[in-house]
Structure formats: C-alpha cells, structure tokens
Amino acid sequence: MIQSVRGTKDILPEDIHLWNFVEGVLKEKSKRYGYSELRTPVFEKTEVFVRSIGEETDIVNKEMYSFPDRSNESITLRPEGTAPLVRAVIQNSLIQQSNLLRLWYYGPFFRYERPQKGRQRQFHQYGAECIGSDYPESDAEIISLACDILKGVGIKNFNVLINSLGNNLSREKYRKELIAYLSKHLLELSEDSQRRFEKNPLRVLDSKDEKDIMITKSAPSILDYLDKESIEHFEGVKNILSKIKIDFIIHPKLVRGLDYYNHTVFEFQSSELGAQDSIGGGGRYNQLFAEFGAKQTPAVGFAFGIERLIIILDKLIEKDKLIQKPDVFIVSSLTPDDDYYLALLKKLRNMDLIVITDLNRRSFKAQMKESNRIEAKYAILLGEDEKKTNSISLKRLEDGFQQILSVDSIGSFNFVNK
Ligand code: AMP
Numbered sequence: 001m002i003q004s005v006r007g008t009k010d011i012l013p014e015d016i017h018l019w020n021f022v023e024g025v026l027k028e029k030s031k032r033y034g035y036s037e038l039r040t041p042v043f044e045k046t047e048v049f050v051r052s053i054g055e056e057t058d059i060v061n062k063e064m065y066s067f068p069d070r071s072n073e074s075i076t077l078r079p080e081g082t083a084p085l086v087r088a089v090i091q092n093s094l095i096q097q098s099n100l101l102r103l104w105y106y107g108p109f110f111r112y113e114r115p116q117k118g119r120q121r122q123f124h125q126y127g128a129e130c131i132g133s134d135y136p137e138s139d140a141e142i143i144s145l146a147c148d149i150l151k152g153v154g155i156k157n158f159n160v161l162i163n164s165l166g167n168n169l170s171r172e173k174y175r176k177e178l179i180a181y182l183s184k185h186l187l188e189l190s191e192d193s194q195r196r197f198e199k200n201p202l203r204v205l206d207s208k209d210e211k212d213i214m215i216t217k218s219a220p221s222i223l224d225y226l227d228k229e230s231i232e233h234f235e236g237v238k239n240i241l242s243k244i245k246i247d248f249i250i251h252p253k254l255v256r257g258l259d260y261y262n263h264t265v266f267e268f269q270s271s272e273l274g275a276q277d278s279i280g281g282g283g284r285y286n287q288l289f290a291e292f293g294a295k296q297t298p299a300v301g302f303a304f305g306i307e308r309l310i311i312i313l314d315k316l317i318e319k320d321k322l323i324q325k326p327d328v329f330i331v332s333s334l335t336p337d338d339d340y341y342l343a344l345l346k347k348l349r350n351m352d353l354i355v356i357t358d359l360n361r362r363s364f365k366a367q368m369k370e371s372n373r374i375e376a377k378y379a380i381l382l383g384e385d386e387k388k389t390n391s392i393s394l395k396r397l398e399d400g401f402q403q404i405l406s407v408d409s410i411g412s413f414n415f416v417n418k
Pocket of ligand 1: 080111113118119120121122123124125278279280281282303304305306307308
C-alpha cells in the first residue's frame with residue numbers, strides 16, 4: 001500500500017467540519033477588521049525566502065523544501081506566508097494604490113521538520129498583515145484581531161507574550177552587549193547556538209536547549225537598550241492593549257525565529273498544546289520591503305498554525321454539533337430513471353435542502369434503514385401510489401409522524417425546522 005509522505009496528514013470528512021468552522025471564523029473576523037484575502041502560489045523562487053527570513057535561521061538552514069525545477073531554477077515550497085505576500089504586494093504595486101493595506105492569507109505551508117504532535121511537514125497557516133503604518137495602533141490592531149479570532153473559535157485560555165526588539169539603533173547596541181556576554185560562555189553553549197552566535201546572536205535567546213536557557217537567563221535584557229523612539233513605540237502598543245483589555249506578559253527573551261522583525265514581537269501560547277505550545281505569533285517588520293529592493297514600508301503581522309488550533313478545539317467543541325444532518329432521504333420503489341422521482345429530486349434540491357438518495361438499488365426496507373442510520377430529518381416514501389396521486393408520503397424520523405403532501409405544496413413545506 002502506498003502511504004502518504006511522513007509529516008503530512010489527510011483531513012477526513014469526520015474532521016472537516018471543525019476545519020470549516022475555524023475557516024469561517026477566520027474569514028468573518030478578517031472581514032470585520034477590513035482585511036482582504038491575498039492568495040500567492042504555494043511555491044516561489046528560493047531567494048524570496050533566503051533573502052527575507054535570513055540565512056542563519058532554522059527555516060532556511062534545515063527546513064526548506066527546495067529543489068531545482070526542470071529548467072534548473074531553484075524553487076521552494078513556501079515555509080511561511082509573509083515573504084511571498086510582500087513579494088506579491090511589491091510586484092503588483094499594491095502599496096502605491098493605497099497607503100494602507102490590510103491583508104490576510106490562508107493555506108498550506110511546508111517545512112522539513114521532525115514530525116510530532118502539532119508539528120507537520122505540510123501544515124496550514126492563517127496570517128494577517130497590516131502594511132503602511134508605523135504607528136503602535138497598527139501593532140495593537142493586529143494583536144487585537146488575533147485575540148478576537150482565538151476567542152471567536154472558543155479558545156479563552158491563552159497567553160499573549162510581547163517584547164520589543166527596538167529600532168535598528170537599539171538592536172545594534174543590544175547586539176554588541178549580548179555578544180560580549182555570550183562570548184564569555186561560548187564554549188558552554190550548544191552547537192546550534194555557537195553557530196547562531198556567529199551570524200545572529202539574538203537567536204541564541206530563542207534556543208530550547210536547557211543549558212542555553214540557563215546561560216541566557218542572566219544575559220542583558222533588550223528592554224534596557226531601547227532608545228526613546230523604541231520605548232515610545234512599545235509603550236504605545238502596551239497602552240492600547242491595556243485599554244482594550246488584552247492581558248499580556250512582557251517576555252524580554254522573545255525574539256522569534258525570523259530575521260526580519262523589529263520593534264514589537266509577540267506570541268500566543270496555550271498550555272493545551274504540550275511541547276509545541278505556540279499557537280502563533282508575529283511582529284513588526286519595517287525592513288522587509290527594503291530587503292526586496294522596494295521602498296521602505298512599515299508593516300506588522302502575525303500567523304497562526306491551524307493544526308494547533310484544531311488540537312485545542314478538538315477537546316473543546318462537540319464535533320457532532322458542527323455536522324449538518326441531511327434534511328431528506330428519499331426512500332423509493334420507483335426505478336432510478338423514473339420521471340416523477342427525478343422531477344421531485346430536482347425540486348427538493350432547488351429548495352436548498354440536503355437531499356440524499358440510494359444509489360445501490362437497495363430494497364425499500366434497506367433504504368428506510370439507511371435514512372435512519374444517516375439521521376436524516378425526513379424520509380420521503382415514494383412508490384406507484386404516490387406517483388399516481390401526484391403526492392409524497394413524508395415521515396418525520398424523530399417520532400415516526402407521517403403525512404401525505406401534494407407535490408404542489410412541497411415548495412411551502414418547512415423541512416428545515418422540524
Ligand atoms: P512561525 O511562522 O514559525 O512563526 O509559526 C507560526 C505558527 O505556525 C506556529 O506558532 C505554529 O502554530 C505553526 N507552525 C509552524 N511550523 C509548524 C509545523 N511544522 N507544523 C504545524 N504548525 C506549525
């Protein structure tokens with residue numbers, strides 16, 4: 001038997017209702033905040049990611065699905081959504097048309113990671129990006145949208161961690177101090193962190209290695225190195241979040257995995273998730289447009305991992321409640337090409353009902369049994385008698401109540417509310 005690729009999952013009909021529910025909330029909340037969807041291809045030129053995410057990151061170093069295509073161009077299955085979206089905004093000159101863009105995206109992403117609960121090689125992300133404002137209210141809007149989505153799907157217990165990486169000047173000053181501190185402990189650091197130390201020392205703060213965590217505990221805090229502009233921005237974000245009653249935890253070690261963040265970074269965590277406790281996160285990325293060779297454009301955004309939302313919701317939501325049961329099952333002894341039967345089927349489907357029929361030419365009794373098994377609201381019993389009298393026999397399956405309806409009165413019958 002051919003199996004699916006390691007780290008990929010089928011989403012089966014029994015689970016799709018939960019996915020549809022989540023996708024509905026994502027769309028609805030995005031709309032409420034005035035965000036429009038932008039869809040980019042699932043693969044891009046490799047440089048889109050190398051240039052933006054940064055060479056010394058796990059994603060670029062070890063996790064990208066990159067391959068030469070048949071004309072030897074290096075192609076990468078997208079590992080994240082911000083870089084492709086920025087590429088699309090620049091390429092399609094969207095930012096010239098409007099000085100503020102509110103965009104969202106949703107779809108599959110690909111990273112060659114070691115699969116475990118909440119970590120796959122193909123996974124799904126929803127992300128929102130607010131492009132064109134350097135003011136703290138845009139950071140607050142993005143964080144507020146993320147929280148509204150979590151609450152909208154029914155997740156109440158989550159932590160919002162925030163930090164500031166400051167502007168370039170502050171970050172540079174801090175970088176130097178951090179290098180001075182870490183170089184005293186260099187040989188005690190994990191191999192990964194020693195490598196990161198060389199190219200991107202801030203990322204050592206991100207390490208999950210226990211010894212690294214011990215060492216970075218006494219490292220200098222970025223918050224002590226923020227200059228006036230950076231402090232003002234961070235205070236502005238915190239002020240609005242407090243006023244709109246979003247509780248947050250300041251986490252000075254939060255730097256997030258990608259290179260392109262500055263000023264505000266944030267993460268949403270849930271204890272329901274175990275080791276992979278991050279539902280999602282994001283931050284401000286004022287330099288990314290310039291990295292792509294475009295005019296510098298301030299922007300802030302976030303992404304959620306949908307599989308992680310589903311893991312949490314699987315325990316919280318009664319999945320049965322999300323399933324729409326059929327309104328009608330047609331139990332018929334007429335032939336499958338009978339004109340009366342086919343006309344009725346068409347009429348019912350045009351009424352926007354969920355209508356199911358037997359396609360295996362089973363006996364009347366077996367069809368009746370099937371109508372109960374699939375928990376249809378009504379069975380419509382159809383035979384020569386009904387055909388002759390231009391009527392149907394309607395059976396409410398909940399209590400067995402049966403009545404005869406003329407074909408003409410079907411249109412006004414309320415099948416949906418029993
Ligand atoms: P990132 O783009 O790394 O900031 O990830 C944002 C969110 O996407 C994470 O918090 C996870 O919820 C989700 N995510 C990232 N990588 C994976 C993965 N390999 N499998 C499942 N979800 C993931």
